Amino acid sequence: MDGSLESVSGPGRVAGPEEGISTQELALAARNHGLPLEGLRYDVTPPGLHYVLVHYDIPAVDTTGWQLAVGGRVRTPLALDMAALRAYPAVTQRVTMECAGNGRARLSPRPVSQPWLVEAVGTAEWTGVPLRTLLAEAGVEPGSVEAVFTGADHGVERGVEQDYRRSLPLAVATGDWPEVLVAYAMNGQPLPPQHGYPLRLVVPGWYGMAHVKWLREVTVTDTPFTGFQQAVAYRLRQSADEPGEPVTRIAPRALMIPPGFPDFMSRERVVRPGFVALEGRAWSGYAPVERVEVTADGGETWTDADVGRQAPHPWAWASWRALWTAEPGRYVLSVRATDAEGRTQPLEQPWNRGGFANNLVQHVPVLCVSD
Amino acid sequence: MDGSLESVSGPGRVAGPEEGISTQELALAARNHGLPLEGLRYDVTPPGLHYVLVHYDIPAVDTTGWQLAVGGRVRTPLALDMAALRAYPAVTQRVTMECAGNGRARLSPRPVSQPWLVEAVGTAEWTGVPLRTLLAEAGVEPGSVEAVFTGADHGVERGVEQDYRRSLPLAVATGDWPEVLVAYAMNGQPLPPQHGYPLRLVVPGWYGMAHVKWLREVTVTDTPFTGFQQAVAYRLRQSADEPGEPVTRIAPRALMIPPGFPDFMSRERVVRPGFVALEGRAWSGYAPVERVEVTADGGETWTDADVGRQAPHPWAWASWRALWTAEPGRYVLSVRATDAEGRTQPLEQPWNRGGFANNLVQHVPVLCVSD
Known part of the structure; x- marks a missing residue:
């Protein structure tokens, strides 16, 4: 009996030429859901029709103690509860979000992962605080290069136990086009649990992996982030042994x-x-x-x-x-x-x-x- | 080139012993979605986590002209718009709903249909008018045996073009245990499109196929309904050529x-x-x-x-x-x-x-x- 993490968490792979959809892929399809395509009729996608991709579990969140920490290479670290975040001027943006893996299950050969056909998309009105407002208040130190975002969802992926974590170049994190949001509302309501309640990042124009859900920490760094979701996953590679280019913005x-x-x-x-x-x-x-x-x-x-x-x-x-x-x-x-x-x-x-x-x-x- | 309906709509079948999940089954799994099992933590399932099974498409509904027709073997046929329905005393019930096909994809051999693993369940607070109130107002004629419910969703299934339609024995339709509802709200909000907006039937204790969505008509009959979803689908059969027993209440x-x-x-x-x-x-x-x-x-x-x-x-x-x-x-x-x-x-x-x-x-x- 192999009791290691690797025994439940294999490497990435590509399906064989005759290999049908596996029960593991089906289990992901049953959890995560796409937009039924007739749902394209709505300008703003109604709750429950917007696509959802959850890497691990939807965390159980008690917002009474929830704080967003803004730290790392900043002059004044911040610890903001929900009331503090709502006290900033709110910005609302209508954003179309798409999973970077959309269409994967129609590829030949098929990469084995969440088996989207074509429906991993949705559009919502996201309301929150511009990230650049929070970073300006904290005061980013000279020489910083990235902001790293940590979610509360925890799991193991290809043998690596982790909280979901992604970074953005500082120019994107502090930019105003797109204006990155720390969002607490979707379509005028508190975020649904599966969309990141109580807080998520929204990065207009970028694939879904950048929009970190259940956001707990923003950490400014002076070196590029090399965590799993940045350096191992979400890379464009033809073979397993090349570093690949990062996945960023949504292709038309x-x-x-x-x-x-x-x-x-x-x-x-x-x-x-x-x-x-x-x-x-x-x-x-x-x-x-x-x-x-x-x-x-x-x-x-x-x-x-x-x-x-x-x-x-x-x-x-x-x-x-x-x-x-x-x-x-x-x-x-x-x-x-x-x-x-x-x-x-x-x-x-x-x-x-x-x-x-x-x-x-x-x-x-x-x-x-x-x- | 075969241009018949049958060419896109085959008979029911059971997968072969080595047959993986097909792209057709995956397409159903990508549209319809289950409850991520950590969602069992909520007494009432938040919007978007409750399971959804849509036989055809979610209809495009304009409620300005929507009417529920109550007719057939009644003394006074009714045509009720949304305002008329909301004028009746409202009843709210917390109901756990489960798809009759839950667990299908783990069966061996596997019936080929919506490939649920185990997650086709959810609990909601449904608000509406008791069906027995409407049937009492219309006045059911003596000798009636069933009420037939017609939804607005239209498609073809095993060669039969149809609106989704199911019946209940009159004793169930007019009973108070369970109390069948014509529901217009879910968790205190108008029904989401995928849950039947603007109206659906709710039959507490019965599998999901009985809870007809996008409800347009209630028709009282003096003969048992023999439509597709009653006499062909949703029967417990060991072989294709037996009539089988109807699927009704939810097994524990x-x-x-x-x-x-x-x-x-x-x-x-x-x-x-x-x-x-x-x-x-x-x-x-x-x-x-x-x-x-x-x-x-x-x-x-x-x-x-x-x-x-x-x-x-x-x-x-x-x-x-x-x-x-x-x-x-x-x-x-x-x-x-x-x-x-x-x-x-x-x-x-x-x-x-x-x-x-x-x-x-x-x-x-x-x-x-x-x-």
Whole structure:
């Protein structure tokens, strides 16, 4: 009987060519949940439909004693309870958040981890205190390079026991574009437990791993953070032995509300002949979405969709709409977004060992049946 | 190219002996979500943690025109808008709801459908109008036998295009134990879209399929309803060609909050030596839970847990608590509930083709590591 942590906590791996989804992957899919794609119809995602990814357990939190510590290389360390945080001027931002592993389960070969298909996204109104306000009050020492964020969630991952912990470059942590928030409310309510109650970081434009939940500590450092979630996980690597590039901002993506109605088991879509409104959302963590195109013929021809204006909410998804004339037959609908910096979505899978930042276009099989 | 509905909507089936979880099953797991088991710590499940099973799509609902029609074999058909429904005296009940397919994905062989492991449960405070009040006002004709409930969700299932529709025997629909509700609020708020906004049926003690969401019509009939969800689905069958018995009330079950902390990927638990509090919930749709027992040796010896009182909330789960002294090694913890009618949980899987009402005891592998 092997009683070591490694016996329950193996290394990262990629599934074999014929390997079905494992019970471990299914257990993650049953806990963590995606946005049912018809939920793209809401500008702001209702509670319970926003995607959730919890690395370990949702911590049991008693807020009577909860304090956020701001320390490390600062002149005046802070210890702020919830009342102190609420006393600062509040800022609200509408932010589209996406898991860095979105789309992983459709990759070939499949990285074995949380098996998202395409639905790990959501948009919420986050309210809190700008991080730069707190760091300015604490007074960052010259020569500092990063801020490290520690959550209360505790577990083991690839043999390493840890509290969830991530860092940001100091320029991002103290910047105002995006404005990083220490958030205590989601859609006007206290954070739900699974979204970080009582406090989480919100880093508009960045993948979800940066938005540290159940936030307990902010620590300013004069060396780059080399903890597990920064130096081991969330790297773009082709092989296990290279250091890889860090995962940061959200690559552009458009998603479609699957049209018509579904089959229960296959989730394939059925429409009737005639005009079918295709609608959905598109976003990029780099720049506003400038163009959305749809195809019904596997990418041979693309049609421009009408794109709604993001201006009042620069970090939230844009709506888009196109009209498709359906005739009896089988189709695979796809949609792709292009942002103002020219980034777009590939038609071939962008693969890396972690299955991160994969923004392959969505494929929506549709059957049009005769009236 | 086969353009029939059957081409996207196959018959029910059971997985082959070596067949891994399919992408179709995974797509259901990514949409529908279970209760992360640490969520058992809350008496009332916070929004977004309660399990959700949506057969088709969450309908787009505009409540300005929403009406509940009460008709069929009644003297005075009713058409009630939301204001009319809110004008009746409101009743609130705390109800534990569980999907009839809970535990399906652990069965061998595995019925292919929504692949729940063990987490398809939640408890909420539901507020609404007793169904018997509405049926009394409409005046049920003599000789009536059932009430049929129609939701707004539309799809195809095993080749049958349908709105989701289920019935209850008239004695249940008009009874006061349980008191069936037409509910418009969950935990004091309007129903979330995925829980049936603006209206759903709540049938305390029954599995989830009876709690029809997005409720549009109540129709009193003088013949038993033979629609898909009543006569084809939700039957206890050993083979495909027998009629089977209907799925009704919730079989007893206890679940444990997995102790210690998890590995990210395997979800296996790690504890340190010493006293470990084992806690969780137990429920039965037939009678109050009278006894909860735990085992750490695969069922050789069982220890009674302390069981909290259900009395103020007879249709909600009971809390339970036991103390376990952990020593270094590997264990599989289990827990079983027994209700006041003597129903308990089996140690061997109760199998049927749909994977319904399977209340096999939970197994929680735990590694106790040295300090």
